[in-house]
Amino acid sequence: LASLLKDPSLLETRAYVNGAWVDGETTFKVTNPARGDVIAEVTDLSRDQIAEAIDAAHAAQKDWAAMTGKERAQLMRKWFDLMMENQDDLGTILTAEQGKPLAEAKGEIAYGAGFIEFFGEEAKRVYGETIPGHQRDKRITVMKQPIGVAASITPWNFPNAMITRKAAPALAAGCTFVCRPAQETPLSAIVMGVLAERAGIPAGVFNVVPSSSASEAGKEFCENPKVRKLTFTGSTEVGRILLRQAADQVMKCSMELGGNAPFIVFDDADLDEAVEGAIQCKFRNNGQTCVCANRIYVQSGVYDAFSEKLKAAVAKLKVGDGLEEGTDLGPLINQKAIDKVQEHIADAKAKGGDVVFGSEAHEEDGAFFGPCIVTGATQDMKFSKEETFGPLAPLFRFEDAEEVIEMANDTIFGLASYFYAKDLSRVYKVAEALEYGIVGVNTGIISTELAPFGGVKQSGLGREGSHHGIEEFLEMKYVCLSV
Numbered sequence: 242l243a244s245l246l247k248d249p250s251l252l253e254t255r256a257y258v259n260g261a262w263v264d265g266e267t268t269f270k271v272t273n274p275a276r277g278d279v280i281a282e283v284t285d286l287s288r289d290q291i292a293e294a295i296d297a298a299h300a301a302q303k304d305w306a307a308m309t310g311k312e313r314a315q316l317m318r319k320w321f322d323l324m325m326e327n328q329d330d331l332g333t334i335l336t337a338e339q340g341k342p343l344a345e346a347k348g349e350i351a352y353g354a355g356f357i358e359f360f361g362e363e364a365k366r367v368y369g370e371t372i373p374g375h376q377r378d379k380r381i382t383v384m385k386q387p388i389g390v391a392a393s394i395t396p397w398n399f400p401n402a403m404i405t406r407k408a409a410p411a412l413a414a415g416c417t418f419v420c421r422p423a424q425e426t427p428l429s430a431i432v433m434g435v436l437a438e439r440a441g442i443p444a445g446v447f448n449v450v451p452s453s454s455a456s457e458a459g460k461e462f463c464e465n466p467k468v469r470k471l472t473f474t475g476s477t478e479v480g481r482i483l484l485r486q487a488a489d490q491v492m493k494c495s496m497e498l499g500g501n502a503p504f505i506v507f508d509d510a511d512l513d514e515a516v517e518g519a520i521q522c523k524f525r526n527n528g529q530t531c532v533c534a535n536r537i538y539v540q541s542g543v544y545d546a547f548s549e550k551l552k553a554a555v556a557k558l559k560v561g562d563g564l565e566e567g568t569d570l571g572p573l574i575n576q577k578a579i580d581k582v583q584e585h586i587a588d589a590k591a592k593g594g595d596v597v598f599g600s601e602a603h604e605e606d607g608a609f610f611g612p613c614i615v616t617g618a619t620q621d622m623k624f625s626k627e628e629t630f631g632p633l634a635p636l637f638r639f640e641d642a643e644e645v646i647e648m649a650n651d652t653i654f655g656l657a658s659y660f661y662a663k664d665l666s667r668v669y670k671v672a673e674a675l676e677y678g679i680v681g682v683n684t685g686i687i688s689t690e691l692a693p694f695g696g697v698k699q700s701g702l703g704r705e706g707s708h709h710g711i712e713e714f715l716e717m718k719y720v721c722l723s724v
């Protein structure tokens with residue numbers, strides 16, 4: 242992997258704690274999902290070492306918070322610039338450990354860097370408030386102050402951006418940060434430590450603690466009284482565990498959890514645009530995002546036309562090694578991910594669905610699985626309840642808006658949803674009726690650092706991105722002054 246990089250020193254495998262590069266007693270392996278080969282041995286920190294990183298973050302926090310917003314912004318700007326200068330290398334590292342096509346990986350780096358740029362700018366705009374007093378001699382002031390040390394646990398599907406969209410608002414607010422990356426993709430996190438150091442971000446402000454034991458890291462984050470904020474992206478199942486653990490010290494939590502996104506095509510939709518949106522939304526990262534369409538609902542009158550067009554578009558997608566030119570879909574993260582897709586296909590078949598495209602695993606070393614379309618999908622099939630997290634597109638048929646809204650909302654999840662329609666009154670009514678934190682209308686791509694990303698129901702708590710994102714790392718203080 243180092244030989245593919247313009248700057249091989251970006252490939253770091255140690256932990257970054259208190260501005261120093263630290264080794265644990267052991268290491269764990271990182272593999273390339275496209276080939277199955279080991280690309281790095283990353284240091285594995287013990288729980289005690291994670292506690293040391295928390296101590297360092299705690300010690301660094303007061304000085305970091307004492308800086309002006311503009312000073313923090315300037316350092317974050319350097320961090321952003323370094324990411325963009327090294328975008329190619331960061332993308333290569335990301336593809337090597339995660340699998341997504343290089344162009345998508347570089348896109349993720351730009352997207353991830355966008356959070357650092359945006360929140361650096363927001364550091365200057367942490368406005369308080371004055372409120373007219375309740376008595377003649379009283380003056381009410383509301384201050385915004387950083388919560389303290391923030392700790393993050395993040396998944397492997399966006400090894401860079403899931404970290405920057407937490408670390409950037411945290412640092413901008415004046416919090417310090419301890420990041421435990423997914424064990425599948427630690428290299429993309431560690432390199433952010435390399436760049437933080439180069440940008441001159443003070444020691445202890447941003448720490449990366451690779452650990453093969455997620456549960457140990459999670460316990461330390463929840464039980465250590467120096468941590469005041471936990472920010473997590475991952476499954477609803479693990480989110481629940483962390484919320485329970487965090488309850489003991491009443492820790493503030495942000496949770497970006499699972500989704501089960503409906504993608505609805507009404508009969509007045511532009512079908513070509515709907516197909517393009519479905520391809521982008523369903524097959525981004527080969528279906529492994531929490532905002533990927535999981536259920537595609539198509540109105541009766543356009544069902545056959547839409548499925549034919551979708552089939553034709555899917556047939557053009559090239560599956561392969563993300564580092565090879567022309568690849569549209571990389572491998573899945575591992576065999577377990579393939580098993581889940583196959584389980585959902587088998588379940589759909591058993592309940593009367595038709596596999597009209599794909600479904601064969603590839604005979605290669607990597608965890609490859611190509612796109613697949615199932616027609617005749619129904620609400621009793623597994624993907625109606627669970628996220629497939631892979632390249633399976635089930636097509637459901639519906640008759641009217643009322644029916645499809647009921648089906649779309651019939652889930653414990655409420656992260657992203659999408660629909661294609663032209664009639665303005667329908668657009669408004671459906672956008673209002675969908676019980677989701679995010680609604681894409683006539684678009685399959687909704688992620689940007691400028692907008693508040695997050696879910697309702699069991700998809701999570703809090704929002705990331707936009708001016709709202711920084712609030713997750715701030716406390717309000719009411720000062721009552723008698724004059």
Ligand code: ADP
Nearest residue numbers: 394395396422423455456459474475476479482
């Ligand atoms: P995904 O399916 O996206 O991997 P998970 O919720 O399983 O979702 O994992 C998200 C992150 O949470 C990963 O970094 C994983 O290692 C971590 N994780 C898994 N189990 C726990 C746990 N019990 N406590 C803390 N973190 C966990």
